[in-house]
Each structure stands twice: as structure tokens, then as C-alpha cells.
Amino acid sequence: MVTILLATTNLYKIIEIQHFLGLDRYRLITPQQAGINIVVEENGATFSDNALLKAKAFAAKTNLPVLADDSGLVVDALDGAPGVYSARFAGEFATYLENNLLLLDRLSSTPAEKRTAHFITVFCLLDGKGEFLFEGRTDGLILKNMTGSNGFGYDPLFYIPALGKTYAEMDITEKNQYSHRGQALKKLAAFLASGQFDADRNFAH
Secondary structure, eight states: OEEEEEOOOOHHHHHHHHHHHOSSSEEEEOHHHHTOOOOOOOOOSSHHHHHHHHHHHHHTTOSSOEEEEEEEEEEGGGTTOBGGGGGGTTOTTOOHHHHHHHHHHHTTTSOGGGOEEEEEEEEEEEOSSOEEEEEEEEEEEEOSSOOOSSSSTTTTTEEETTTTEEGGGSOHHHHHHHSHHHHHHHHHHHHHHTTOOOOOOGGGO
């Protein structure tokens, strides 16, 4: 069984990734389990930049393959905001609720048909051969009221018209099937199964 370090402390992300990839072939461990305690400054201009920054920072602390991601909400009426600042839209230590309330405030005068948005995730995998990026995207609309109690972040506001529900109204299996993270994970899983993955990162030290 191959062990991969997940370069995140976000419990919700960890659960979604573990649920998608499964534990029969890959043992996914957290920084805490690996004894790694670092804070990476996410100052990249793009989601890919930040995913790579995090992956390299954690890879410097271990010989294990490292999987990192950066995700965010891109709202057309806000010229792409909150984008790479999604997690700290309302401030450096903002809660999910505070971010959602600020988003609703910024869009308060925006009509429903112009509340278009999309979620993006980029995963960066560092293995024995190098670095690999996997991107996923889901299009939707921002509702005027939070709906649903599952998920995290902006999930209660992100509505997918084709499904007639928000991310927060989906269980984890359905969300992984349709979400931006799920789309990226499908590409990652295909790569892991392709035989191209090299679990040997002993060159790191």
C-alpha cells in the first residue's frame, strides 16, 4: 500500500479526498499524523500557483509523495472575486459564515441571472518523477439565501441548476460525482491507476 501525504489540515477536504480515492490501495495521512506542523503562505496569483507552493513546502519535510490543492469560488459579477482569496474573503481568520455573509452583501443588488459563478480546484501531486497538476471546474449560480447543511465553505450558496440543488444539499457521494474537487480527483485517480505514478521520493533529501 502506497502512503501519500495530504498537505492540508482542512478536515472536510480530507474526508472528501479519502472517500473518493478509497483506502484499499492508498494510505492517505495528514500533516499531523506525519509530525509536520508548518504554515504555507498562499501568495500565488493562481490556484495552480498555490497548490504547487503548498506541495513543495510539505515535500521539503518528507520523502513521501505529497498531494496538495487550492480551490476557490470565482464570481463573474465580482470580476472573479473572491478567487484565490476565497478562504479569507472576509478576513485572514474569517469563518465560513462570515465569508458567505460578505458574498451575499456584495451581490445584494445583483439580479439572479447575473449571479453566475464557478468553483475551481487544482491538485498538485509531487512523486518520484516530478510535479503533476489536475484541475476541475463546476459552473453554477450564487443563491440569495443559504440552503442546505452539508459540506463547507460556500457550499450553501453554490447552486447547480442542472441538479436543482446546492452543494450543501448533496451527500458526500453525490458531491464527489459533480463537484469541482470530484472532477479533479477523477483525473488524479486516472493518473494513479495509469502506471505513471512513482511513489519513491527519496531524492527529496
